[in-house]
Amino acid sequence: MLELNRLTHSSEHVNITDPKALASPPIPLCEDKFYAKLPCYDFVWSGNQSRRVSDIVSAIMANNPGRPIPTNKVWFLLWPEEVDAWFTSHPLHAPGALHFTERNATMISYGVQTNSSSAPKRGQTEDPTFKFIVPLQIxxxxxxxxxxxxxxxxxxxxxxxxxxxxxxxxxxxxxxxxLMGPVFFLAFSMFSFALQLGFLATEKELKLCQAMTVMGVYDTAYWLSWLIWDGILTFVSSLFLVLFGMMFQFDFFLKNSFFVIFLLFLLFHLAFMLSSFISKSSSATTVGFLVFLIVFITQTVATGGFP
Incomplete structure (x- = not known):
């Protein structure tokens, strides 16, 4: 619970007002991908065995800025359809492909095919467009x-x-x-909830309140003692939970009203209402577990985005 929050960095999540230009970037090593299978290739190309296209690819490899690309890091296939089949049978072995077509003596067209998608890893998001596709295009x-x-x-x-x-x-x-905060806070609240429910059901089963009434003690004294003791415990535990959440800089506690969060945990601890429907202490544990199960399932479904 004390780890620092890690943000998944992606341009989709931030305002971009003045983006920096990416000038003549080199084709990176395939091993630089967040996820790659070895042996991998820096790029794949197709060109129908054209000699002129082969010379162009050789120049791409030799003139890669800062790092000439060796021949064993490039894979050749005749047609784009073969490249598609190769990508399907060899996932994560190459980030992209170049497809060349020699149309005439003065026109050579090309296409860039990506074999990567945006991938998160250790709080960072890999952008395949600017990391792999743009260098191939340039x-x-x-x-x-x-x-x-x-x-x-x-x-x-x-x-x-x-x-x-x-x-x-x-x-x-x-x-x-x-990840674990909702479950932790639910378990924290359910602990005293189940204890109070069990104690109240036990005293109700033993008819302590009726015995005190026979002895001349008012019902108000009985319930007042419960309210004072459990009220203090509930108040202190709820207060410390909220204060520690704020001390550790959790957004849930910092960005919401202190009074609302404190009141939420304080009211959750009060199990006096349910105790009116329980006549045996053995049923208190079952009811407490049932409440926990219902809230846990509801919480899991809600945090998963449904409905």
């Missing part, structure tokens, strides 16, 4: 342009920016409070 355009104009040193530099946008998705918080 590399293909650069080497096709150099090949067609006949200048292998032709300067080709572009920057890509994400569109400025408001946050379009709800931020996802992964924290111990979100």
């Amino acid at each position: 590399a293909a355009e650069r080497e096709i342009a150099r090949f067609l104009i006949g200048d292998p040193k032709f300067c080709w530099s572009f920057g890509f920016k994400e569109f400025a946008q408001p946050a379009v998705a709800k931020d996802v918080t992964i924290s111990p409070l979100n």
Whole structure:
């Protein structure tokens, strides 16, 4: 419960007013993917065994900024359909593919195929578009342009920016409070609830109240003693629960009214009403467990997003 909250970082969850340009990024290692199976390949390509396309791919590998790509990190197939079948039979082995088509002496077209999706890991979200697809696109355009104009040193530099946008998705918080907090608070409240229910049912079964009445003690004295003792215990335990939640900076306690949360836990502890319907102490445990089970199921369904 004392771990720090970890946020899943993604551009969908934040306001982007002035995105930074991604200029000429290199094709990354396939091992840099959050999830990859070995042996993996930096990219796959198809080109119908065209010699000119092979030269372009060789230039992409040799001119990758900061890291030439070795031949054993690239996989070749003849047709895009074969690439689709290979991706299906080899999941997580390559982040994407380049498909080249030599249309005539002055036109070579290409397409970029992604084999990755947005993936969260350790509080971060991997963006396959800017991490893998954009580098492949820039590399293909650069080497096709150099090949067609006949200048292998032709300067080709572009920057890509994400569109400025408001946050379009709800931020996802992964924290111990979100995962175990509801169950913990329910168990905390049910502990004293079940104890009070059992004590009241036991005294009712033993007819202590009637015995005190026969001895001349008013019913108000009996119930007042219960209210004072259990009221103090309930008040103190509820107060400490809320104060510790605020001390550990849990949003549930910081962003909601102190009085409302305190009153919620305070009223939950009061089991006097249910005790009126229980005549035996043996039934108190069953009723307490039944209440816990009903609330737990309702809580699980509600936190799961239904209805």
